[in-house]
Amino acid sequence: MYHSQLHPLQIDPTTGEPFLRLPAPLQNIIITPPRLSDGASIVPILNDNAVCRWLQGPPYPYLPSHAESWLAAAKNDSDVILNELERASKDGPLKIIDACPVRILRETNANGPDTFLGDIFLHRCQYPYEEPTTKQELSAENARKEVGDPTIVWCIGDYLASSHHGRGIMSTALKTLLTAWAIPRMGVRRIRAETFRGNVGSVRVFEKNGFVLEKTVDHGEVTTSGKRIDGAHILWWEYK
Numbered sequence: 001m002y003h004s005q006l007h008p009l010q011i012d013p014t015t016g017e018p019f020l021r022l023p024a025p026l027q028n029i030i031i032t033p034p035r036l037s038d039g040a041s042i043v044p045i046l047n048d049n050a051v052c053r054w055l056q057g058p059p060y061p062y063l064p065s066h067a068e069s070w071l072a073a074a075k076n077d078s079d080v081i082l083n084e085l086e087r088a089s090k091d092g093p094l095k096i097i098d099a100c101p102v103r104i105l106r107e108t109n110a111n112g113p114d115t116f117l118g119d120i121f122l123h124r125c126q127y128p129y130e131e132p133t134t135k136q137e138l139s140a141e142n143a144r145k146e147v148g149d150p151t152i153v154w155c156i157g158d159y160l161a162s163s164h165h166g167r168g169i170m171s172t173a174l175k176t177l178l179t180a181w182a183i184p185r186m187g188v189r190r191i192r193a194e195t196f197r198g199n200v201g202s203v204r205v206f207e208k209n210g211f212v213l214e215k216t217v218d219h220g221e222v223t224t225s226g227k228r229i230d231g232a233h234i235l236w237w238e239y240k
């Protein structure tokens with residue numbers, strides 16, 4: 001039977017862009033691929049202390065040039081996945097794939113362009129809080145696993161504009177991403193989530209989605225905003 005290998009992504013009829021829509025009452029929030037025009041929205045969010053103090057990855061201060069190079073790479077990653085799905089057989093089974101082509105949260109507006117809100121993405125775990133040798137061994141072993149291997153350990157990165165914190169958006173976005181794409185289309189079965197110690201909101205987002213706190217490790221970190229965070233919460237999720 002003919003089907004779209006993009007299932008269950010929807011397609012915007014005007015732009016052709018694939019997207020996932022959050023369920024009601026958050027149906028005005030969609031998850032799409034990155035757009036090269038997102039830079040002007042990303043820069044203020046990633047310089048906002050309420051966001052960047054909890055993120056290890058992005059540089060601080062976050063400059064337009066950082067956004068430009070990040071967007072080029074992230075959009076290319078998404079395009080590679082979309083092209084792979086485009087080439088896959090339309091009458092074979094839905095292809096299991098190693099990533100999600102949509103990741104950017106946007107608020108749709110009836111009378112104008114949508115608003116960039118944040119990012120949520122899955123990647124193979126790199127064990128940042130293990131001792132260097134263990135970290136290297138575990139990461140390499142995890143990276144070697146075949147696409148769809150149920151023993152792959154995944155990790156999640158996310159952030160949301162502070163103007164929209166506390167409305168249930170990230171909890172629902174995580175649930176949507178897991179049930180619509182990560183579980184059925186990537187074969188995700190195990191996730192290890194890591195958040196800096198004291199990031200109560202992030203821990204709650206994970207707990208509300210069935211993650212269980214395993215431990216809190218002591219580990220001095222200098223975050224992107226130059227603050228030292230002494231430790232991280234490690235949570236696990238297993239597919240049931």
Ligand SMILES: CC(C)(COP(=O)(O)OP(=O)(O)OC[C@H]1O[C@@H](n2cnc3c(N)ncnc32)[C@H](O)[C@@H]1OP(=O)(O)O)[C@@H](O)C(=O)NCCC(=O)NCCS
Pocket residue numbers: 050051052054055157158159160161164165166167168169170171172194195196199200201202204205208
């Ligand atoms: C963490 C973050 C993604 C949460 O997104 P969000 O959409 O605001 O979260 P939700 O509204 O879905 O809230 C989930 C739960 O956390 C609670 N919560 C959210 N922010 C909180 C905060 N700062 N302090 C305490 N609780 C908080 C909510 O009350 C809710 O719990 P409840 O349903 O039991 O009341 C967002 O705050 C953020 O972007 N923070 C900065 C970046 C970051 O920390 N990223 C994660 C890195 S691991």
